[in-house]
Amino acid sequence: xxxxxxxxxxxxxxxxxxxxxxxxxxxxxxxxxxxxxxxxxxxxxxxxxxxxxxxxxxxxxxxxxxxxxxxxxxxxxxxxxxxxxxxxxxxxxxxxxxxxxxxxxxxxxxxxxxxxxxxxxxxxxxxxxxxxxxxxxxxxxxxxxxxxxxxxxxxxxxxxxxxxxxxxxxxxxxxxxxxxxxxxxxxxxxxxxxxxxxxxxxxxxxxxxxxxxxxxxxxxxxxxxxxxxxxxxxxxxxxxxxxxxxxxxxxxxxxxxxxxxxxxxxxxxxxxxxxxxxxxxxxxxxxxxxxxxxxxxxxxxxxxxxxxxxxxxxxxxxxxxxxxxxxxxxxxxxxxxxxxxxxxxxxxxxxxxxxxxxxxxxxxxxxxxxxxxxxxxxxxxxxxxxxxxxxxxxxxxxxxxxxxxxxxxxxxxxxxxxxxxxxxxxxxxxxxxxxxxxxxxxxxxxxxxxxxxxxxxxxxxxxxxxxxxxxxxxxxxxxxxxxxxxxxxxxxxxxxxxxxxxxxxxxxxxxx
Numbered sequence: 157x158x159x160x161x162x163x164x165x166x167x168x169x170x171x172x173x174x175x176x177x178x179x180x181x182x183x184x185x186x187x188x189x190x191x192x193x194x195x196x197x198x199x200x201x202x203x204x205x206x207x208x209x210x211x212x213x214x215x216x217x218x219x220x221x222x223x224x225x226x227x228x229x230x231x232x233x234x235x236x237x238x239x240x241x242x243x244x245x246x247x248x249x250x251x252x253x254x255x256x257x258x259x260x261x262x263x264x265x266x267x268x269x270x271x272x273x274x275x276x277x278x279x280x281x282x283x284x285x286x287x288x289x290x291x292x293x294x295x296x297x298x299x300x301x302x303x304x305x306x307x308x309x310x311x312x313x314x315x316x317x318x319x320x321x322x323x324x325x326x327x328x329x330x331x332x333x334x335x336x337x338x339x340x341x342x343x344x345x346x347x348x349x350x351x352x353x354x355x356x357x358x359x360x361x362x363x364x365x366x367x368x369x370x371x372x373x374x375x376x377x378x379x380x381x382x383x384x385x386x387x388x389x390x391x392x393x394x395x396x397x398x399x400x401x402x403x404x405x406x407x408x409x410x411x412x413x414x415x416x417x418x419x420x421x422x423x424x425x426x427x428x429x430x431x432x433x434x435x436x437x438x439x440x441x442x443x444x445x446x447x448x449x450x451x452x453x454x455x456x457x458x459x460x461x462x463x464x465x466x467x468x469x470x471x472x473x474x475x476x477x478x479x480x481x482x483x484x485x486x487x488x489x490x491x492x493x494x495x496x497x498x499x500x501x502x503x504x505x506x507x508x509x510x511x512x513x514x515x516x517x518x519x520x521x522x523x524x525x526x527x528x529x530x531x532x533x534x535x536x537x538x539x540x541x542x543x544x545x546x547x548x549x550x551x552x553x554x555x556x557x558x559x560x561x562x563x564x565x566x567x568x569x570x571x572x573x574x575x576x577x578x579x580x581x582x583x584x585x586x587x588x589x590x591x592x593x594x595x596x597x598x599x600x601x602x603x604x605x606x607x608x609x610x611x612x613x614x615x616x617x618x619x620x621x622x623x624x625x626x627x628x629x630x631x632x633x634x635x636x637x638x639x640x641x642x643x644x645x646x647x648x649x650x651x652x653x654x655x656x657x658x659x660x661x662x663x664x665x666x667x668x
Contacts, residue, residue, distance in 0.1 A: 199384025361468025
């Protein structure tokens, strides 16, 4: 299965393992809650999905790479205690708390989350001395004499032997006690994740043309040559920062992330073309509705890979607008909730004598505490973090403005906050309007260039695979999207057109 399917399997298992009966007991006894074992090639996203799973399930996460541990750190250090058996005292060897089990209890204390995931990566690459402890861990859910707390589900990950010489095969006894999930590289599944993470448009449009370069693992006389999902994502992050800093990326940089010289060179050449297309087609002007007839004709006459690249540029810029609207909406909703609570506290008869500054600052301390708790628990993605920080910063500005104006009455203070909040709402509406206009202009440009051809199918398909575009369109609408989606994506017609697209891409592959 692909990584998206594996993620759903893990979420379903967690839901089943944490389901309780009317008496608060787990419906599946802890002893029958098999550890989940993800097996798949390195760099395909096994580790990356665990934070997403924990956040979406609302549980804690403690993650370790077992190759970083010795027997002592995993099992604890031995010490001598004295016990009485049958009236006689004996010296008995016991162990201090396992560092890994201790981290689970620390997470519970820090976050208040009593249920979670204990994720152990590279489970089958342990040292000789630690191997028996790992088998005991999978079979009995213990490290040494210390058991994994109830409500904490074990998920482990490993690589098949063909990718790592140091891996150990699990015996049948162990395999019969785990829920084994085999994961394969899959660009289509990864692309949904990539859009949501905001990966660089050049990476996505290149891989759309060269899907066979998404994941490559070869053994040559000079050693391993590889390109992985992890490598593409990390390279994307670096490209985005380089752009912000005005630093040109070249093959020297790319090969540091894509350790496959042929693919790295190919992508470096494509990146040059991508930048050229950005300049030649003036994507910003297209989305502003200021494109020229020459740009339309140029794209009509362009080869297929160039058309895909330009659509990639359009989609990348649109995603920035969709994401900006998403963030503005998230921040507006959160700030609205804070102001509602402030209003209730101001109006409470129990707080009639309490100064507004005290009430507001006390509540903001609660918000700060909640933010740090949720962030430490891993329950916030980057958008959630930004929404909290924006809300805290905005409220601090409101408080300073009210103090600066010398306001004393709560009604006056809240009235000022309400007026300023109207500006936040307006900013959100402007962001939505800007994204809507950009999307309409993109449709107009592609419609003029290609009508309802295969390029429009690709554009609609990519919008449908993109989390932020789907959310934006579902909440704000887009007549062109609904119209073309209905017209173009009937199953049989879509299948026929996509087959033609794949043939064209194959021809492009042969030319590169």
